[in-house]
Amino acid sequence: MIQENTIPQNLNKLFSGYLTANDYEPYEVYEMLNFFSTEVKTEVKKELFSIVEKQLWSVEYYLRLTGFEMQSKKAMYLYLEGIYKFIFESGELPDITQFEE
Amino acid sequence: MNPLQPYQVTARAQKTAYENTGEFGCPTGKCTMPVGIQFFYDDPLETPITDLGINIITKQGEAIVQGPKTESLLTRGLQDSDEGVEEIRQELGGFSHSGIEVKNSPLSIETDYDEAAEKEAWEIEKNIVAGLHTVEEAMKTKLKPYVAAWQKDGLSSAITAYNSGRMKGLQMWWDEETDFWNTIPKVAGKAYDAVYDHYAENPWRLFGPYAAYEAATNIWDSIGQSAAQAAWGKMLQLSALMKALLYGDIDGVISNLKDLTGLSTVEGYIGEFGKMLKDALDKGVEWLRDMIEVIRRTPVFGLIARTFMRIIVHMTPNFWAEGMGTFEGYIIPEAIIMLISSIIAALSVGAGSLVLALRCAAIVKKIRLLFSGNKALKLMGVFMDAITELVNKVGKLAKKLRQSIKEVEENLSSAKNKAIKMVEVRYFKRRLNKLRHHGPGAHGVQRHEGEVTAKMLDDRCLHGKDPMTGTTTDGVHGGNHGYGKDATKINTPADFVRAYEYIIKDPSFLAAKALGEPKIITQIPMEKIFDSDFKSRLFGRTRVGSKNNPSHAVDTVFPDNTELFAIFKKNTDGSYYLYTMYPKFP
Numbered sequence: 057m058i059q060e061n062t063i064p065q066n067l068n069k070l071f072s073g074y075l076t077a078n079d080y081e082p083y084e085v086y087e088m089l090n091f092f093s094t095e096v097k098t099e100v101k102k103e104l105f106s107i108v109e110k111q112l113w114s115v116e117y118y119l120r121l122t123g124f125e126m127q128s129k130k131a132m133y134l135y136l137e138g139i140y141k142f143i144f145e146s147g148e149l150p151d152i153t154q155f156e157e
Numbered sequence: 158m159n160p161l162q163p164y165q166v167t168a169r170a171q172k173t174a175y176e177n178t179g180e181f182g183c184p185t186g187k188c189t190m191p192v193g194i195q196f197f198y199d200d201p202l203e204t205p206i207t208d209l210g211i212n213i214i215t216k217q218g219e220a221i222v223q224g225p226k227t228e229s230l231l232t233r234g235l236q237d238s239d240e241g242v243e244e245i246r247q248e249l250g251g252f253s254h255s256g257i258e259v260k261n262s263p264l265s266i267e268t269d270y271d272e273a274a275e276k277e278a279w280e281i282e283k284n285i286v287a288g289l290h291t292v293e294e295a296m297k298t299k300l301k302p303y304v305a306a307w308q309k310d311g312l313s314s315a316i317t318a319y320n321s322g323r324m325k326g327l328q329m330w331w332d333e334e335t336d337f338w339n340t341i342p343k344v345a346g347k348a349y350d351a352v353y354d355h356y357a358e359n360p361w362r363l364f365g366p367y368a369a370y371e372a373a374t375n376i377w378d379s380i381g382q383s384a385a386q387a388a389w390g391k392m393l394q395l396s397a398l399m400k401a402l403l404y405g406d407i408d409g410v411i412s413n414l415k416d417l418t419g420l421s422t423v424e425g426y427i428g429e430f431g432k433m434l435k436d437a438l439d440k441g442v443e444w445l446r447d448m449i450e451v452i453r454r455t456p457v458f459g460l461i462a463r464t465f466m467r468i469i470v471h472m473t474p475n476f477w478a479e480g481m482g483t484f485e486g487y488i489i490p491e492a493i494i495m496l497i498s499s500i501i502a503a504l505s506v507g508a509g510s511l512v513l514a515l516r517c518a519a520i521v522k523k524i525r526l527l528f529s530g531n532k533a534l535k536l537m538g539v540f541m542d543a544i545t546e547l548v549n550k551v552g553k554l555a556k557k558l559r560q561s562i563k564e565v566e567e568n569l570s571s572a573k574n575k576a577i578k579m580v581e582v583r584y585f586k587r588r589l590n591k592l593r594h595h596g597p598g599a600h601g602v603q604r605h606e607g608e609v610t611a612k613m614l615d616d617r618c619l620h621g622k623d624p625m626t627g628t629t630t631d632g633v634h635g636g637n638h639g640y641g642k643d644a645t646k647i648n649t650p651a652d653f654v655r656a657y658e659y660i661i662k663d664p665s666f667l668a669a670k671a672l673g674e675p676k677i678i679t680q681i682p683m684e685k686i687f688d689s690d691f692k693s694r695l696f697g698r699t700r701v702g703s704k705n706n707p708s709h710a711v712d713t714v715f716p717d718n719t720e721l722f723a724i725f726k727k728n729t730d731g732s733y734y735l736y737t738m739y740p741k742f743p
Binding site for chain 1: 604639640641642643673674675676678680703704705722724736737739742743
């Protein structure tokens with residue numbers, strides 16, 4: 057059970073390591089994902105899915121976490137949904153600039 | 158002549174005692190050899206490290222001589238600034254022993270490191286840093302009425318004065334304070350020169366008819382017009398000296414101090430300052446030794462310089478006008494000279510160089526007299542007193558640092574009587590440079606260390622300009638530069654390196670390293686690294702407005718739970734290097 061405005065440790069390795077405004081390197085996220093065991097990978101996938109589905113993060117929290125100031129909560133979750141698909145379903149990388157304030 | 162005190166006799170006797178150690182008149186005397194060592198810093202003056210406790214260790218690891226001190230001025234019956242110091246300078250910092258048995262070689266000589274002294278030094282440092290934060294906040298509050306009045310008067314076109322270089326070396330400090338000066342409204346159509354000339358010729362007409370005039374007259378009489386102008390003529394060097402202190406640049410500190418000895422030919426106490434400085438450099442050893450050790454191992458002078466200059470540049474022209482009735486700010490060099498004299502006095506006290514300390518104290522006392530009279534000058538006096546009180550703690554800090562120097566010279570052989578040990582003075586700078594090029598794409602130093610100016614931080618958080626390139630092109634990958642709402646840095650090389658060294662010993666880092674993760678992310682509370690008073694060690698600018706519609710930037714307000722965020726990347730050989738590191742909100 058993930059608390060509101062918190063991030064589990066392994067998921068944080070993806071967001072703080074590859075998806076921050078200061079060091080945005082989304083295409084390299086797979087190096088960490090591939091390092092994870094299948095078990096951890098599955099867990100991380102579930103965690104992000106849960107965060108997006110239950111909208112557990114506020115815009116303010118995301119700003120502190122990554123340095124990105126999103127236009128709105130809606131925009132932020134659209135982006136996060138895109139990120140989920142990009143990481144776990146071979147989707148296209150969402151353009152962060154379209155969602156930023 | 159004063160009789161020698163017991164400690165003075167002991168100090169003088171040590172050299173003879175060890176140099177004549179051995180067995181005399183024994184037909185089967187042991188085969189002994191002389192051993193010697195001399196400790197120097199590698200600063201431009203090659204300052205000897207005197208009064209440094211040492212131990213001589215045998216190849217078996219046994220300490221056969223414990224605790225003697227390297228030769229100091231005291232052993233020659235001298236102290237800093239005495240006649241005769243120049244002649245013996247190169248002989249100081251050494252220790253020799255003539256009676257070491259050859260069977261014990263090769264020998265090692267290690268400094269008599271005192272762990273408790275190191276802890277005490279850390280406590281003193283934290284105390285000074287906390288005090289600086291308090292002084293800065295208190296002064297900003299006290300200066301608010303002047304800032305408000307200046308804004309209300311709308312005479313701000315004269316701000317151009319600060320940006321056009323009229324204030325000489327202070328320009329480099331104003332660049333750090335863009336937020337403050339940008340809040341002062343610009344008044345269209347008022348050319349700087351007209352305003353400047355008007356103030357310069359008739360300052361009292363605009364700012365308090367009598368008080369300012371009177372204050373100005375008193376100050377000119379007190380300093381002496383030509384001396385004040387001479388001091389003003391050294392404003393570039395004074396400002397550069399403060400910058401050198403900020404960046405821990407020992408070469409810059411010494412070269413600017415040398416340059417300021419040029420003031421020795423002018424009248425009054427500005428001239429006394431020049432003469433004192435000349436003697437302190439030419440005939441000084443132990444205050445220099447302590448200054449170098451403080452710069453080498455702490456950010457204290459840097460943070461003092463930074464706080465001091467931040468307050469000075471937050472003083473609006475009406476403050477100076479009220480204070481002394483002129484725009485040109487002649488009194489700023491005097492304030493810096495007072496600070497420098499206070500620093501040398503504190504170091505001299507710590508080093509036991511009382512003659513030099515008294516000379517400095519006399520200069521401080523005379524300059525301090527300037528800061529009385531009207532409200533603005535009194536406020537300046539309060540500020541100078543608060544800073545001086547903190548500076549006074551530096552002497553004790555230096556002493557504790559000296560007692561906790563950790564150096565070893567190994568493999569001293571009988572063939573070499575005198576080994577020269579050059580102790581690295583660019584300790585943090587050297588380590589910082591290593592971190593600058595720690596691995597592919599490393600950019601922590603380039604974007605988040607003290608030499609990144611406030612202007613560069615503004616350009617980053619407002620316009621996405623990378624401090625590495627000065628443009629929106631990223632200095633690491635060549636694409637568009639990524640940036641957030643906050644652009645933050647660690648103020649001094651010493652703290653940047655210490656923060657890094659803390660992380661690589663932290664269990665969270667070690668655990669991730671053991672796992673072999675491709676990237677290690679660490680987030681450690683600043684409080685854990687620097688204790689609760691860490692805020693003076695950090696600086697940042699925060700964007701007001703969105704990325705697409707930025708308005709301006711303000712100083713970042715670091716919360717108590719601010720973290721040190723760092724990313725390490727893995728080298729092909731499996732080792733890790735620092736990719737980036739900066740203060741971040743949790």
